[in-house]
Amino acid sequence: MTAGALLRLIRTGAARSRADLVSLTGAPRSTISARVEQLLGANLVYEGGSGSSRGGRPPTLLAFNSTAGHVLAVDLGATSVKVALTDLAGTFLAARSQELSIAAGPEPVLQVVNGLADELLAEVGSDATTVSAVGVGVPGPVEFATGRLVHPPLMSGWHDFAVPSAFARFTCPVYVDNDVNVIAAGELGSGGSSRDENFLVVKIGTGIGCGIVVGGQVYRGSQGCAGDIGHIYVPSPEVTICRCGNENCLESIAGGAALARKAADRGLAVHSVRDLVNLALLGEPPALELVRDAGREVGGVLASLVNIFNPSRIVLVGSVAEAGNPLLAGIREVVYRRSLPLAARSLEISVSDRGKVDGQLGAARLAIESLLDDDRIDAQLDAAG
């Protein structure tokens, strides 16, 4: 049981004293005491107050020092930038947003982000030196190890741009990931979820993508592009050419742009997928039918994902997911019919009930969990002696 693992138990509230740590881990009290001293010395934990006694001296309480630094959480969307300042527990201290097209390119967009960051730091009476980590979500594929964009279709001018370079003045780690992995990080909650939890976050918007959580951590694959389910082949009597050049990709059949086009073809008065979703929410039969059909197509791919991954739950997000029940009905119909009974038995499928804050919260969590990762904390404390 390492110091990093003990910090996690304290952060999540599972342990509130040395005695709790001893009983949760089974490690000897001397080991626990030594490692707690390391955490106290690094200012990651503080002592305060007394717990209730079970006979004998009441235990000194331990708590995570969430004020030890600030986190800058940046959510870059297709048409807006959102920036928040949080503490190390992910609690929002201040937040700003601004309409801005991501296609303006990296320099102008990140200049705006840095300007908003300075406003937020001033608002809380602080400055750049207190920022311990930066988390950034972007609407495109990114090489996680370097924070570099890789041919992002919606982000013209960003290919090969290394996002961390724009935050060099903070002299702290900068973590960059695609939007759906960032939302998955947000779903993990404070301190990470259970180490045993395996779940999927599926974004159905203009594009379709999937964030994969394995063992309580976001799984990114060998080149960092795991979860790209939008370009899986979907059988269909008609041939649809996807913007990637292949035939019958899921995205070209059930993505937001495809749905808006199909709706227009059927004579519905829609200019975007959002209009279509609004019609579905109003109960218009042709809109409901289009959304439910899209759900069936997505469900076919998710059924394979369920057989492959055996997740405990699937959370749906994105503009098409906001249609709710008709989409869910289509997905569930196919997933429960086509998945292994053992895998489907306790599977939950739901639409995320979080608001628009997801991207920022996720970016904050991405930064916090990466910064306070067990191995990273252990290495830091080992290096300190």
Place this chain on the structure above:
Amino acid sequence: MTAGALLRLIRTGAARSRADLVSLTGAPRSTISARVEQLLGANLVYEGGSGSSRGGRPPTLLAFNSTAGHVLAVDLGATSVKVALTDLAGTFLAARSQELSIAAGPEPVLQVVNGLADELLAEVGSDATTVSAVGVGVPGPVEFATGRLVHPPLMSGWHDFAVPSAFARFTCPVYVDNDVNVIAAGELGSGGSSRDENFLVVKIGTGIGCGIVVGGQVYRGSQGCAGDIGHIYVPSPEVTICRCGNENCLESIAGGAALARKAADRGLAVHSVRDLVNLALLGEPPALELVRDAGREVGGVLASLVNIFNPSRIVLVGSVAEAGNPLLAGIREVVYRRSLPLAARSLEISVSDRGKVDGQLGAARLAIESLLDDDRIDAQLDAAG
């Protein structure tokens, strides 16, 4: 850097002295020394000989004590049982096998296994008390946490049987997993592969299944049934009913039984998939065509898996995989056409070049890596004080 992690570095040969451990981990010498003392105390590591000096006193060499216990490796196949005794490095000390139908049921089969185990222990001049772990591979779905079979189609009479109960006399941990996960464990190699490695082992035999390795560990999913790709829906102009009751499962179209049936329908003189594979190896055009078509069907599912998982390599095993090139050609044709370029760029697809020993080696590795898992070693040493 915990004692368990240091043991891994020593086991894999990455570190041969305390100085190596210091330079590999960046941890202070005092920390390394204390943890090496724990490993020496637990008899997991021994000191011996001197390394070459780079000026100053030559370092004392450290080595993993692979003789600290025996491992019983059991490979239960459909028609045979194979049992081996290995040391803690997975080196075979003795091995026996016997023809026996798995459908004979758990008691008779496991009685034979225990008899063979006693013969092996006698052969090396030892007894049951030296067995540190048992690893068992079975040809059916198993709940990993309990070692209990779950409706195994080929293993009549085994449903809900807890395999570890048959090895209670060894008073050591017993690890049970399905055959393809066991083969994946074998592919991981001694000490586990790189913690960054993500790969798939795909078995194409009578059934079709997939072992998933994430971050250097076998991934089992929430109910332990991850990787069941045999029942993924495959589009086809004809409808084929699978033994599971669903339509057009991959296994019902490209599995060994389906191929043997198709071959017979085309007038080939085959009684089993092995006959068909032999004809393909002899270059018979209709057999080559059937195998290549099966490769294309499997390739369609693997293309999805590549987009989802972004593995670095895929290893094919099983009776159909033994056909080699025609199967590979069909698979590669579809995978490279239908996968994301970034995911396919450095993907290797190959047929396993290991012999029939895979199942036993895998069962041994499963047991060894579970027994010497970092967290398990740390907990054991912590408990020892």
